[in-house]
Amino acid sequence: MTASIGFIGLGAMGLGMATNLVRGGHRVYGYDPDPGRRGLATAAGITVVDSPAEAARHASETVFSVVRDAAQTRAVLLGDAGVASVAVPRTVVVCSTLDPTTMRGLADALDPHGVTAVDATMSGAPWGAEAGTLTLMVAAPADVFGRLRPLLDLMGSNIFHVGERVGTAQATKLAVQLTFGINMMGVFEAIRLVDSHDVSEDQLMAMLSVSVGRSWVAENWPRVKPWWERYVAGEDLDILLKDLRSALREADAEILPLPMTALSFQLMRHVWPAWSALREQDAS
Known part of the structure; x- marks a missing residue:
């Protein structure tokens, strides 16, 4: 109708x-x-x-x-x-x-x-x-x-x-987002580990995608990577940070420990952008 x-x-x-x-x-x-x-x-x-x-x-x-x-x-x-x-x-x-x-x-x-x-x-x-x-x-x-x-x-x-x-779907979405954010930081650290051993990101993602490291982030890396390489205020990365901030605020109100979410939030804000800038400097 x-x-x-x-x-x-x-x-x-x-x-x-x-x-x-x-x-x-x-x-x-x-x-x-x-x-x-x-x-x-x-x-x-x-x-x-x-x-x-x-x-x-x-x-x-x-x-x-x-x-x-x-x-x-x-x-x-x-x-x-x-x-x-x-x-x-x-x-x-x-x-x-x-x-x-x-x-x-x-x-x-x-x-x-x-x-x-x-x-x-x-x-x-x-x-x-x-x-x-x-x-x-x-x-x-x-x-x-x-x-x-x-x-x-x-x-x-x-x-x-x-x-x-009402509100239950919001909690569910925050659970999805915190899983995504934590997973993203895991992929980031995997890149750091192999970077000095001349293993390409593309090859690493291919291996992650057919191993226990399989994840949406690894399988869609070409879509995720630009968030960091061409950061634009207010776009995808900031939206994810907003959602992680909401998850942490809700956890604080409920006295619920989310240490991995808190750590991923801080790393996402500070460590990866600095590392990406350093890699760009090295490449030039």
Whole structure:
């Protein structure tokens, strides 16, 4: 059944997700403040609107929020021109990676406005968003999950209903991210070990991929390596650091020891960038 869907955030992840909803036969009303993203959205068949509230107003029931962080999420949902300003019941699916405490706080703040909050965190990077092959982790009551499932299937190939309590999907996504970050630092140290023995990175990755060292990082090294070689503030590496910071903040609140996450976070911030700069200097 065709639905009208509000979609807030048409960036690297959101545009691909919204485009797949259009391809699935739905009318998508999208908002993004960036003129460039708005142009790309129009070309993809998305009807661009001027505010989150307008996206929600056009939606028959469901609004997706795919913005960068907690501050942006709060602004598009609870700000003056946010979803909550529209005086009709809505279900908001928050796909941004936040943390369980923040997500539950947002849900509590939205509830008096008739807005039901669902967290549906995602993994799979922009190419997965474009291809419709994301992994989506969803926390929602069973009936809400069942209603959302046809939409989620257009955006992801692996859909997990991780629980009914809001915030559970955020915890699950942080678990994925901390595993990714720790794994990344393991690959980094493996490179350091063989670097002085003239074993190439490509050869090492090939060996890791067919041994007990196998991992997504090793198998997708050409995609991961540029994060470090051409660091751009606010992009992939900073997003991962943001998520590790959220995991550590949540662990601190729950008095939960995550020593490997803490160490990987510090190494990722300081050691690898310095090492990469040294290698560039040596190469020149």
